[in-house]
Amino acid sequence: MIELSKISKDxxxxxxxxxxxxxIDVKIQSGEFVAIMGQSxxxxxxxxxxxxxxxxxxxxxxxxxxxxxxxxxDTYRSILRREKFGFVFQSYNLVPRLTAVEQVELPLxxxxxxxxxxxxxxxxxxxxxxxxxxxxxxxxxxxxQQRVAIARSxxxxxxxxxxxxxxxxxxxQSGKDIMKIFSELSDxxxxxxxxxxEQHIADQSSRILEMSDGQLVFDSLHGRNSL
Amino acid sequence: MTIIDAIKIAFRSIYxxxxxxxxxxxxxxxxxxxxxxxxxxxxxxxxxxxQEIMGLGSNLIFIQPGSSTDQSTGSKGGRGxxxxxxxxxxxxxxxxxxxxxxGASGQINFPAQAIGGGNNDRVDVVAVDAEYAYVRDLNMExxxxxxxxxxxxxxxxIVLGHAIADSLFPTGDPIGENVRINLGSRFGFNFRVIGxxxxxxGQNVQDASVYIPIPSLMNRLRFLKNPTGGTTIQQISIKIDxxxxxxxxxxxxxxxxxxxxxxxxxxxxxxxxxxxxxxxxAVSKTLSILLGSIAGISLIVGGIGxxxxxxxxxxxxxxxxxxxxxxxxxxxDIRLQFISEALVVxxxxxxxxxxxxxxxxIVINGRVIAxxxxxxxxxxxxxxxxxxVSSIVGxxxxxxxxxxxxxxxxxxxxxxx
Ligand SMILES: Nc1ncnc2c1ncn2[C@@H]1O[C@H](COP(=O)(O)OP(=O)(O)OP(=O)(O)O)[C@@H](O)[C@H]1O
Ligand SMILES: [Mg+2]
Numbered sequence: 001m002i003e004l005s006k007i008s009k010d011x012x013x014x015x016x017x018x019x020x021x022x023x024i025d026v027k028i029q030s031g032e033f034v035a036i037m038g039q040s041x042x043x044x045x046x047x048x049x050x051x052x053x054x055x056x057x058x059x060x061x062x063x064x065x066x067x068x069x070x071x072x073x074d075t076y077r078s079i080l081r082r083e084k085f086g087f088v089f090q091s092y093n094l095v096p097r098l099t100a101v102e103q104v105e106l107p108l109x110x111x112x113x114x115x116x117x118x119x120x121x122x123x124x125x126x127x128x129x130x131x132x133x134x135x136x137x138x139x140x141x142x143x144x145q146q147r148v149a150i151a152r153s154x155x156x157x158x159x160x161x162x163x164x165x166x167x168x169x170x171x172x173q174s175g176k177d178i179m180k181i182f183s184e185l186s187d188x189x190x191x192x193x194x195x196x197x198e199q200h201i202a203d204q205s206s207r208i209l210e211m212s213d214g215q216l217v218f219d220s221l222h223g224r225n226s227l
Numbered sequence: 228m229t230i231i232d233a234i235k236i237a238f239r240s241i242y243x244x245x246x247x248x249x250x251x252x253x254x255x256x257x258x259x260x261x262x263x264x265x266x267x268x269x270x271x272x273x274x275x276x277x278q279e280i281m282g283l284g285s286n287l288i289f290i291q292p293g294s295s296t297d298q299s300t301g302s303k304g305g306r307g308x309x310x311x312x313x314x315x316x317x318x319x320x321x322x323x324x325x326x327x328x329x330g331a332s333g334q335i336n337f338p339a340q341a342i343g344g345g346n347n348d349r350v351d352v353v354a355v356d357a358e359y360a361y362v363r364d365l366n367m368e369x370x371x372x373x374x375x376x377x378x379x380x381x382x383x384x385i386v387l388g389h390a391i392a393d394s395l396f397p398t399g400d401p402i403g404e405n406v407r408i409n410l411g412s413r414f415g416f417n418f419r420v421i422g423x424x425x426x427x428x429g430q431n432v433q434d435a436s437v438y439i440p441i442p443s444l445m446n447r448l449r450f451l452k453n454p455t456g457g458t459t460i461q462q463i464s465i466k467i468d469x470x471x472x473x474x475x476x477x478x479x480x481x482x483x484x485x486x487x488x489x490x491x492x493x494x495x496x497x498x499x500x501x502x503x504x505x506x507x508x509a510v511s512k513t514l515s516i517l518l519g520s521i522a523g524i525s526l527i528v529g530g531i532g533x534x535x536x537x538x539x540x541x542x543x544x545x546x547x548x549x550x551x552x553x554x555x556x557x558x559x560d561i562r563l564q565f566i567s568e569a570l571v572v573x574x575x576x577x578x579x580x581x582x583x584x585x586x587x588x589i590v591i592n593g594r595v596i597a598x599x600x601x602x603x604x605x606x607x608x609x610x611x612x613x614x615x616v617s618s619i620v621g622x623x624x625x626x627x628x629x630x631x632x633x634x635x636x637x638x639x640x641x642x643x644x
Contacts, residue, residue, distance in 0.1 A: 082555020225535040
């Protein structure tokens with residue numbers, strides 16, 4: 001279970017301080033499928049990155065399964081990402097010059113797994129990419145690249161998958177395919193936190209959070225403006 | 228992440244940038260190859276000189292005239308330029324009955340042209356006394372060496388070095404044949420061959436020398452006459468017992484000759500074979516160090532090139548680093564990846580450099596380059612040093628870029644383009 005309390009994130013720039021997040025309090029239970037919505041610049045990505053231990057808050061507490069992650073060092077957070085989290089980004093974030101199966105092997109390399117190739121091919125097969133295993137990113141369509149990225153996030157059997165506008169760069173059909181995969185993952189009990197701009201996508205989740213100007217302004221669990 | 232995974236990743240990215248990697252490695256390859264080749268040349272020179280000196284015979288002491296001082300100008304001539312050493316000094320040394328001194332022999336050397344058997348060759352004429360063969364451990368292939376009788380009779384007899392005998396009389400035993408020794412175009416003297424030395428092997432000058440009795444040309448060549456009436460000689464060779472301290476013998480010799488010459492300061496120079504070896508070694512050791520340092524500098528320059536490319540690589544691959552961090556790479560995994568890459572480049576360059584350096588050393592060995600015969604001696608330590616230094620250079624030049632890569636904030640790296 002994830003619990004954020006009084007999380008704030010400030011960016012200090014030459015133009016002044018940006019309060020990207022202000023006093024966020026939220027709890028996410030395992031198995032939830034959470035969609036985060038909000039205008040551009042409202043702080044969605046910032047919050048997702050903090051949830052995924054890619055970024056650290058300026059102030060506030062983050063506890064994961066009762067452990068205060070804020071106290072932990074970089075190595076601990078890296079191991080959390082490696083063992084428990086998966087990430088899917090709008091821009092796919094595949095490593096150039098690695099084939100699809102090598103992309104999926106990446107987390108396994110850092111885990112020190114022994115039968116990497118086998119596990120990676122299984123993960124690709126699950127996303128119907130068997131025939132694209134040895135293709136490079138530039139030889140794949142956007143939807144296929146995103147499926148490779150999802151396979152990479154799933155290969156370590158994560159507890160939580162964080163997705164930042166995973167369908168943002170895709171056409172409607174590919175977007176639908178991707179969302180179908182997320183629904184299936186959710187059905188399997190994997191916690192999903194997903195950012196989207198589109199209501200019909202958010203509707204497939206079990207809970208919608210809405211952000212505005214760094215604050216959480218709506219949580220479907222509690223009803224409008226109940227925060 | 229295991230080391231093997233890190234090395235695999237390193238090979239992948241080196242292969243992806245093969246031209247750039249090769250150019251980067253080239254600096255190191257040249258550095259390593261030149262360290263090995265130049266040290267081999269330095270060591271070869273050192274060993275050649277040492278062999279030449281040791282090949283003169285065993286346990287020798289050499290006495291040469293001291294540098295002469297011109298009375299009017301006070302300017303000093305070079306070593307051996309004075310005429311202070313005379314043939315009678317040899318007798319004085321023998322008469323002194325120094326302990327452990329086996330024999331002494333005087334000599335004069337001059338270059339000449341030898342004609343015989345219808346052939347001719349350039350030779351080094353060594354005018355000697357009968358003791359010479361014993362003192363210098365010369366062995367005969369045919370006939371005999373110059374005898375006391377030859378010296379007394381001022382006989383026009385000659386003994387040929389092995390190479391000279393081969394070049395003048397390639398068909399065989401030249402005993403009894405005539406050899407004409409020409410000094411410039413004005414002087415020519417006929418000698419009868421009485422002996423041929425056996426081959427000395429190695430780099431020894433004795434193969435290319437001919438030997439005549441010291442008084443044979445004395446009256447005929449003015450430059451051999453000393454104002455005092457004695458015969459000026461250029462060197463006295465002395466054979467000593469190897470178990471006797473050469474320092475003691477040298478000081479006794481000095482006393483004898485100073486008395487003989489009636490001087491208070493030596494007007495001659497005494498060197499043992501060991502003195503010559505160590506002087507020569509010191510020179511070629513300095514040469515080796517000099518060559519080695521020049522090569523070492525090119526290794527450092529190569530290392531700077533590697534560091535430069537690694538920094539570029541880290542910058543270019545910031546986003547990749549971010550992706551790797553996002554999927555769980557630890558900071559130290561990233562460091563390992565980039566250090567491995569630098570090490571694979573430099574160790575690869577080290578291996579190629581060692582192969583190139585060894586090949587150069589082997590190919591030039593024994594060849595004449597710019598009029599000099601090159602001798603190379605490959606030293607294991609030079610290979611180890613070149614290899615070790617290139618690995619250390621790799622480690623150092625990879626460390627800083629790898630550290631920078633590992634310290635990147637995952638989220639900052641992911642957002643970069
Ligand atoms: N590194 C940074 N330095 C300064 N300001 C930043 C930085 N990253 C984000 N911000 C600011 O923080 C705020 C929140 O950014 P964030 O990326 O979380 O928005 P978002 O809700 O994901 O927007 P979008 O829907 O456009 O992706 C924005 O105002 C942005 O300008
Ligand atoms: Mg965003």
